[in-house]
Amino acid sequence: MARAGVTVERLAEAAAELADEVGLENVTVSELARRFGVRDASLYSHIRNAHELRVRVAVLALAELADRVAAALAGRAGKDALVAFANAYRDYAKEHPGRYTATQVELDPETAEASAARRHSDMTRAILRGYSLAEPDQTDAVRLLGSTFHGFVSLEQAGGFRHHPRGADESWSRVLDTVDVALRNWPAHASDADAGRAP
Amino acid sequence: MARAGVTVERLAEAAAELADEVGLENVTVSELARRFGVRDASLYSHIRNAHELRVRVAVLALAELADRVAAALAGRAGKDALVAFANAYRDYAKEHPGRYTATQVELDPETAEASAARRHSDMTRAILRGYSLAEPDQTDAVRLLGSTFHGFVSLEQAGGFRHHPRGADESWSRVLDTVDVALRNWPAHASDADAGRAP
DNA sequence: CCCTGCTTCCTAGGACTCCTAGCAATATAC
DNA sequence: GTATATTGCTAGGAGTCCTAGGAAGCAGGG
Numbered sequence: 267m268a269r270a271g272v273t274v275e276r277l278a279e280a281a282a283e284l285a286d287e288v289g290l291e292n293v294t295v296s297e298l299a300r301r302f303g304v305r306d307a308s309l310y311s312h313i314r315n316a317h318e319l320r321v322r323v324a325v326l327a328l329a330e331l332a333d334r335v336a337a338a339l340a341g342r343a344g345k346d347a348l349v350a351f352a353n354a355y356r357d358y359a360k361e362h363p364g365r366y367t368a369t370q371v372e373l374d375p376e377t378a379e380a381s382a383a384r385r386h387s388d389m390t391r392a393i394l395r396g397y398s399l400a401e402p403d404q405t406d407a408v409r410l411l412g413s414t415f416h417g418f419v420s421l422e423q424a425g426g427f428r429h430h431p432r433g434a435d436e437s438w439s440r441v442l443d444t445v446d447v448a449l450r451n452w453p454a455h456a457s458d459a460d461a462g463r464a465p
Numbered sequence: 466m467a468r469a470g471v472t473v474e475r476l477a478e479a480a481a482e483l484a485d486e487v488g489l490e491n492v493t494v495s496e497l498a499r500r501f502g503v504r505d506a507s508l509y510s511h512i513r514n515a516h517e518l519r520v521r522v523a524v525l526a527l528a529e530l531a532d533r534v535a536a537a538l539a540g541r542a543g544k545d546a547l548v549a550f551a552n553a554y555r556d557y558a559k560e561h562p563g564r565y566t567a568t569q570v571e572l573d574p575e576t577a578e579a580s581a582a583r584r585h586s587d588m589t590r591a592i593l594r595g596y597s598l599a600e601p602d603q604t605d606a607v608r609l610l611g612s613t614f615h616g617f618v619s620l621e622q623a624g625g626f627r628h629h630p631r632g633a634d635e636s637w638s639r640v641l642d643t644v645d646v647a648l649r650n651w652p653a654h655a656s657d658a659d660a661g662r663a664p
Numbered sequence: 665c666c667c668t669g670c671t672t673c674c675t676a677g678g679a680c681t682c683c684t685a686g687c688a689a690t691a692t693a694c
Numbered sequence: 695g696t697a698t699a700t701t702g703c704t705a706g707g708a709g710t711c712c713t714a715g716g717a718a719g720c721a722g723g724g
Contacts, residue, residue: 269689269691269700269701269702270701272701272702291490294680294681295681295682295683296682297681305702305703305704306683307682307683307684307685307705308703309702310682310683310684311700311701311702312701315682315683316681316682316683370619370623372623372624378628402631402635403639405631405636406635406636406639406640409617409620409626409640410613410636410639410640410643412616412620412625413612413613413614413616413617413619413620413640414609414612414616415612415616416616416619416620417611417612417613417614417616417617418608418612418616420569420612420615420616420619421569421608421611421612421615424569424570424571425571426611427608429577432601432604432605436601436605437604437605437608437609440609441605441608441609441612444647444651445647447647447650448643448646448650451646451647451650453639453642453643453646468671468672468718468719469672469673470672471672471673493709493710493711494710494711494712495709495710495711496710503673503674504673504674504675505710505711505712506673506674506675506711506712506713506714507673507674509711509712509713510672510673511672514711514712515710515711
């Protein structure tokens with residue numbers, strides 16, 4: 267009988283596929299074994315436990331997403347870069363909901379270090395070069411971008427915007443406009459936050 | 466033998482408690498039965514399935530959170546209200562991580578209608594009265610607030626800000642400043658987004 | 665007081681998932 | 695072609711979800 271030829275890479279890829287189909291929480295060792303035509307016990311030669319499966323999806327997704335963002339960012343700057351960056355995230359989440367969810371699983375320090383997580387924050391910082399923010403404002407801005415984009419995508423995915431006539435796309439582009447303005451009018455201190463306000 | 470006295474209310478409360486302790490995904494019918502000193506099969510007289518358990522936690526959390534937000538908002542306006550609103554969310558998420566997670570589970574239309582979801586969007590809109598935004602800008606702004614606050618809280622909860630010297634609290638208050646400025650400089654159209662920009 | 669009926673809780677058991685232990689088969693390296 | 699490491703197997707235990715059907719506690723009216 268020929269072997270199924272299971273490897274961690276093929277396993278992670280299949281798990282990612284499955285996550286997109288049925289959601290990350292329904293990625294199961296048994297189902298994966300079924301898809302490879304193998305008994306579930308056999309998979310434990312390749313992975314330690316079910317959790318590792320999800321971690322591997324996370325690492326894979328983080329890398330894929332970083333590649334996409336990098337491609338989207340190439341040759342762009344300023345608001346153009348901001349929009350491309352944001353759309354890369356949102357489009358990826360739409361195409362690969364399970365993988366995107368995996369993006370949020372907590373990784374232990376070593377795994378995180380070996381992952382594309384650093385590339386993500388580096389690229390976010392690269393965008394902010396167009397807005398000339400010094401530390402620690404830059405870090406705060408990185409967090410603002412991450413929060414806003416992730417929050418929007420996450421709420422949209424959870425169906426939060428479905429029961430209202432206003433389309434999510436319109437809101438999205440308006441949010442991007444607003445973030446762009448906010449980054450340019452970055453408040454120096456809380457007390458003079460309205461310094462740049464129009465009369 | 467005396468009865469355990471299980472009711473859906475006590476069940477939902479216990480499930481919420483458990484969710485805060487071990488995470489929503491680990492809220493299990495068996496564990497709950499164990500805590501009530503009852504066989505797991507007995508709980509199915511009160512709930513239909515495990516999913517309903519999570520839905521009930523969601524509804525409970527939504528209501529609790531709405532109460533808190535309402536209390537925080539009382540007597541405040543403008544940026545004051547914005548900050549109180551945002552802190553109510555973040556504090557609740559810190560105190561009740563499992564319940565907060567439940568807040569994001571998708572509810573079927575009837576359940577959603579009967580839940581406090583409407584109160585949430587109403588209160589968000591109430592805050593925006595301080596910034597005089599007409600529709601559809603108001604809806605977009607509601608979504609911006611929801612996205613930014615939920616995104617921040619969600620990333621913070623997932624440990625995204627832990628591996629960096631800059632404290633999450635500082636970034637949070639800076640994010641609030643920025644959102645306040647953004648709401649006041651709301652871009653009329655994408656093309657003249659920088660109308661209110663300082664020289 | 666006891667009977668009737670409703671609710672709560674039980675036992676029994678099936679299906680599925682996760683995971684371990686130990687063994688067999690197969691590919692690879694020499 | 696044989697040795698070795700890898701890959702997959704059977705067997706089985708523990709935990710969870712859920713159904714079916716029956717018993718025990720609790721209410722009300724006679």
